[in-house]
Amino acid sequence: MSKLHIETTINREPAEFLCEPHETVLSALRNGLGLTGTKEGCATGDCGACSILLDGRLVPACLVLAPEAQGRTITTIEGLSRGDALHPLQQKFLEHAALQCGICTPGFIVAAKALLDATPEPSEEETRYWLAGNLCRCTGYDKIVRAVLDAASEMKGSAA
Amino acid sequence: MDPFRFVAAADEHAARAAASAGARYLAGGTTLVDLMKLHVERPRTVVDINALPLTEIAETPGGGVRVGALVRNSDMAHHPLIRARFPLLSQALLAGASPQIRNMATTGGNLLQRTRCYYFRDTSAACNKREPGSGCSALDGCNRIHAVLGTSDHCIATHPSDMCVALAALDAFVLLSGPRGSRVVPLVEFHLMPGDHPERETAIEPGELITAVDVPPLGFATRSAYVKVRDRASYAFALASAAVALDLRGGEIRDARIALGGVATKPWRAREAERTLVGRPPDAASFRAAADAALAGARPRAHNGFKIELAKRTIVRALTRAGAMA
Ligand SMILES: Cc1cc2nc3c(=O)[nH]c(=O)nc-3n(C[C@H](O)[C@H](O)[C@H](O)COP(=O)(O)OP(=O)(O)OC[C@H]3O[C@@H](n4cnc5c(N)ncnc54)[C@H](O)[C@@H]3O)c2cc1C
Ligand code: SF4
Ligand code: FES
Ligand code: FES
Numbered sequence: 388m389s390k391l392h393i394e395t396t397i398n399r400e401p402a403e404f405l406c407e408p409h410e411t412v413l414s415a416l417r418n419g420l421g422l423t424g425t426k427e428g429c430a431t432g433d434c435g436a437c438s439i440l441l442d443g444r445l446v447p448a449c450l451v452l453a454p455e456a457q458g459r460t461i462t463t464i465e466g467l468s469r470g471d472a473l474h475p476l477q478q479k480f481l482e483h484a485a486l487q488c489g490i491c492t493p494g495f496i497v498a499a500k501a502l503l504d505a506t507p508e509p510s511e512e513e514t515r516y517w518l519a520g521n522l523c524r525c526t527g528y529d530k531i532v533r534a535v536l537d538a539a540s541e542m543k544g545s546a547a
Numbered sequence: 548m549d550p551f552r553f554v555a556a557a558d559e560h561a562a563r564a565a566a567s568a569g570a571r572y573l574a575g576g577t578t579l580v581d582l583m584k585l586h587v588e589r590p591r592t593v594v595d596i597n598a599l600p601l602t603e604i605a606e607t608p609g610g611g612v613r614v615g616a617l618v619r620n621s622d623m624a625h626h627p628l629i630r631a632r633f634p635l636l637s638q639a640l641l642a643g644a645s646p647q648i649r650n651m652a653t654t655g656g657n658l659l660q661r662t663r664c665y666y667f668r669d670t671s672a673a674c675n676k677r678e679p680g681s682g683c684s685a686l687d688g689c690n691r692i693h694a695v696l697g698t699s700d701h702c703i704a705t706h707p708s709d710m711c712v713a714l715a716a717l718d719a720f721v722l723l724s725g726p727r728g729s730r731v732v733p734l735v736e737f738h739l740m741p742g743d744h745p746e747r748e749t750a751i752e753p754g755e756l757i758t759a760v761d762v763p764p765l766g767f768a769t770r771s772a773y774v775k776v777r778d779r780a781s782y783a784f785a786l787a788s789a790a791v792a793l794d795l796r797g798g799e800i801r802d803a804r805i806a807l808g809g810v811a812t813k814p815w816r817a818r819e820a821e822r823t824l825v826g827r828p829p830d831a832a833s834f835r836a837a838a839d840a841a842l843a844g845a846r847p848r849a850h851n852g853f854k855i856e857l858a859k860r861t862i863v864r865a866l867t868r869a870g871a872m873a
Contacts, residue, residue: 408552431585432647447648452593520645
């Protein structure tokens with residue numbers, strides 16, 4: 388079967404890649420485009436490690452077929468920092484030590500970005516409920532929730 | 548995944564034309580792609596229907612709502628019309644899956660999601676639903692998550708949807724469009740009991756496309772609740788769930804809707820239980836009597852007997868919550 392030519396926008400830049408129909412956006416990002424920040428945990432939609440923004444919506448890249456990316460806009464963890472300046476969420480994850488092995492971290496940060504895009508001042512309950520689709524086997528979640536809430540208040544401060 | 552041909556359909560006509568034998572429509576993909584990875588689904592053609600204009604939520608005459616087949620579960624859950632008129636439906640949607648999955652999952656795909664029976668998802672196990680006539684590994688295997696209502700000697704798998712339970716309580720309709728024209732099927736008849744043919748799951752015919760779901764007006768649905776009980780507080784399939792609505796006037800129940808999830812082979816409407824409530828006060832005794840009626844026909848297997856009492860208490864909790872609403 389001949390490969391499909393897919394044109395998208397990834398992290399604000401036009402991007403194109405070749406793929407088989409039965410590849411996922413996750414494998415296209417990691418293998419075709421060298422964007423290995425997005426992780427594969429379960430590959431079945433359960434863990435959230437592969438979370439990306441597709442046209443601004445939080446989705447698991449492991450369940451999106453690569454050809455579905457045609458004409459769409461993708462944001463991955465690599466698109467959050469500006470140059471060397473980390474996104475406040477990235478900074479707060481470091482400060483709160485909200486990670487251990489780190490495999491879940493890109494997914495959490497992208498999911499948290501989607502939360503803050505829609506709800507700039509989430510309550511702790513809203514934050515926990517929103518992040519329920521992201522699994523972490525190391526941290527016990529508490530530091531992650533603190534980091535997200537801290538980033539939210541800092542972002543609110545800098546926006547004012 | 549096994550190789551397949553990918554077709555991005557521009558409109559309904561193109562979609563149906565591409566849907567030859569062995570094809571599958573692709574909506575959110577959260578069931579289809581998952582099962583393709585497990586080789587449970589092996590379509591020869593995947594027809595992407597995401598460009599079709601089936602994304603509207605619109606009011607229908609008399610106070611009902613029509614929801615397009617491609618409306619995402621998260622968008623339906625947060626829509627003002629759904630939240631205001633059918634709170635149980637919004638609650639059911641938000642009780643399902645994760646934000647990521649709800650952002651992709653569609654109305655049509657949710658109706659057609661497949662069972663979470665472990666043996667169905669494992670191609671090395673015998674499963675009548677996946678491979679007719681091969682046997683059912685769950686009957687004498689691990690059946691803690693399996694159904695106690697509507698089972699047969701050939702399959703005891705639950706229908707896993709939360710959304711469909713609320714839609715069953717609301718007497719919703721499924722709108723279909725196919726080679727032989729359009730038709731409307733009541734949701735409670737859309738899903739089939741396993742009987743002798745667990746591989747036949749719904750009334751949909753090959754090539755048919757779900758275009759929308761109609762939720763007819765139901766004034767008292769504002770007094771409603773969806774309660775879901777699972778192994779952890781969020782992000783798991785239901786062990787038992789109940790969607791209920793109560794028509795309360797003058798301290799008396801005039802009408803009621805009760806549907807169950809997690810315990811039955813299809814989204815389960817408990818009409819017998821509804822009838823026991825009519826003319827009674829909204830109190831603990833009435834609710835318990837309704838719960839007993841709803842589970843009267845339950846048939847447990849080795850590991851799922853606990854679901855009978857669990858489902859009864861879930862019904863009582865949901866009715867109590869609806870009854871206490873202002
Ligand atoms: C990790 C995980 C957790 C989940 N947890 C829950 C939960 O707690 N509660 C719950 O209710 N659900 C849960 N789900 C299931 C989820 O709700 C379904 O997978 C989803 O609703 C399916 O919708 P979709 O649009 O992604 O379907 P798809 O995967 O695109 O399609 C499913 C099937 O429907 C067919 N189809 C789709 N649209 C149409 C149409 N318009 N016309 C005809 N055929 C069509 C496809 O061909 C396919 O066979 C979970 C799923 C995952 C992966
Ligand atoms: S319960 Fe149904 S789906 Fe599960 S193994 Fe038996 S036949 Fe298959
Ligand atoms: S890798 Fe996609 S959800 Fe786990
Ligand atoms: S830090 Fe290891 S899984 Fe979260």
